[in-house]
Amino acid sequence: MKIAIIGAGNVGLALAQGWLKAGHVITLGSRSPESAESREKAAALGAAVTTASHREAAAGADVVVLSTPWPATEETLAASGDLTGKILIDCTNPLAPRLAGLTHGLTNSGAEQVAAWAPGARVVKGFNTMGANIMADTQFPNGSPVMLAASDDAEAKAVACQLAEQIGFEAVDAGPLRHARYLEPMAMQWIQMAMVLGQGRDFAFGIVRR
């Protein structure tokens, strides 16, 4: 699959690294694709990884992964061109400055805002309720971390779930896109536990069943 990473930072690079190993073709979208920093990021992942503008990266991709800081998301989507028909995996969290809370929630969500900013895109909320370090290494001694995927597009959600499973997550259908209203606060809970309450970053949410 051709995957464009729009916002190749902590999250985008962690996911790209796993998907490369799974055989996917990765393009890193950047505001400065020709810069030494962008080229170094791509080279560190592997010789086959290319850099491009957001628009070029998205145009050539089957799946577009959105992993920008929230304040940059609207502008980045505008720079990404027409995403009609593309699977758009929204990993962002609409964090307020200084982690004061979420800018969207309970009656709306960042993911629904993303869908409004990218009309026609097949938006899936996912990969937002765990740290980038977990995306980079999903191995735990006592189970698999869960990737909860919310979307109104069943096929797009299935693709996101397959991509999650390929890098070691248990992928679970979390319902329609509006359920991002619950997934984004869950991310904030992870952040609070990791960064404020002293858990550190080496934990993830998982599901036990009987």
Ligand SMILES: NC(=O)c1ccc[n+]([C@@H]2O[C@H](COP(=O)([O-])OP(=O)(O)OC[C@H]3O[C@@H](n4cnc5c(N)ncnc54)[C@H](OP(=O)(O)O)[C@@H]3O)[C@@H](O)[C@H]2O)c1
């Ligand atoms: N970090 C985590 O553990 C984690 C976990 C789950 C979800 N998230 C969410 O995922 C998203 C990305 O997080 P991250 O930590 O990966 O972000 P990041 O590393 O800070 O930034 C990702 C990339 O976005 C681009 N970018 C940065 N500032 C920008 C700006 N002002 N305008 C346009 N592009 C800009 C940069 O790429 P270029 O310079 O190449 O354009 C940067 O490498 C956020 O919404 C975050 O809340 C983060």
